[in-house]
Amino acid sequence: MKLALVGASGVVGRKILQILEKKKITFEEFYPLGSTTVGEIITFHDIEYTIQDPSSFDASSTDVAILAAGSTAAKTYAHQYVNAGNYVIDLSSEYRYEDDVPLVIPEINGAELAELNEPSLISNPNCSTSQLLMVLDSIHQAFNIDILNIATYQAVSGTGKKAVQELQTQSNQTDSEINPEIYPKPIAFNVIPQCDVFLENDFTKEEMKLVWETNKILDPSISVQATCARVPVFNGHSEAVFFRVEQKTSKEEIIELLSQYKGVTVVDNPANLEYPTPREFANDTEDVYVGRIRVQEIKDETWVSMWIVADNVYGKGAALNAVQILEALVKLNKV
Known part of the structure; x- marks a missing residue:
């Protein structure tokens, strides 16, 4: 099995890698991808990998891709990667409400994965x-x-790194110092x-x-x-x-x-x-x-x-459910 992970260095991407390591899930080839972190090094199963640019990545070199980089990345790469022969697990909301895209929690409606007869797009539900x-x-x-x-x-972790930083910063500021950037109003003590x-x-x-x-x-x-x-x-x-x-x-x-x-x-x-x-x-x-x-x-x-x-990031809300979809695809011999 060959995996591409878009958003590998993000909050959710790192949790996905953590769960894959915990479950001892290995890959013949692994490609970490990220638009804003190209060239950075991440470690997975004690091996160092260089993050590549998803826009120039050859998606035909993998058979499964996890998109953990938001709706813009999903819109750009989801169908492109499917057409290149990948089962794509998308954590964004971009395609959740399309009739022909399964929205899967394996414990509840995992049987829908068995009905997929070719590389397809699969959506991960909201946290x-x-x-x-x-x-x-x-x-x-x-x-x-x-x-x-x-x-x-x-x-605030559901909004991302900058939201976590905003809460940390505001918690140590006076009311006159607080200048909300991520949320419409101050989040600390509110x-x-x-x-x-x-x-x-x-x-x-x-x-x-x-x-x-x-x-x-x-x-x-x-x-x-x-x-x-x-x-x-x-x-x-x-x-x-x-x-x-x-x-x-x-x-x-x-x-x-x-x-x-x-x-x-x-x-x-x-x-x-x-x-x-x-x-x-x-x-x-x-x-x-x-x-x-x-x-x-x-x-x-x-x-x-x-x-x-x-846990909305590590747990069923994001990373864990995506990995469980991947596990289900493996059990079904889809990848």
């Missing part, structure tokens, strides 16, 4: 969507979720109820991603409403989730389902103040953590509430 649906999948199969409401509390741009319906694009991707991956019949906020947390997205199920259930049944789901860990013991937080549970962690689980009967309807935390 907030991945951790959400990992928790909801088994519950939906058992009790049928029909209404879903989410409030996300998203770390909560900004805006992730991405506003759309015509007054929801942000990040909020609509949760709607579109939940419907595409889990079930198009689920009614979804979301509010996404950026919080002064370096890493790890949190979500307050509320949903209605059509069949009655209990907290005990929900915990039993989630405890059996690979990749999900329940941390729920209110008596001992045990629940997941990003500071404790989003440090290069792979699992999605869920706690504060409550089930209520409201006007003869069954509503479930919970709190979900995951």
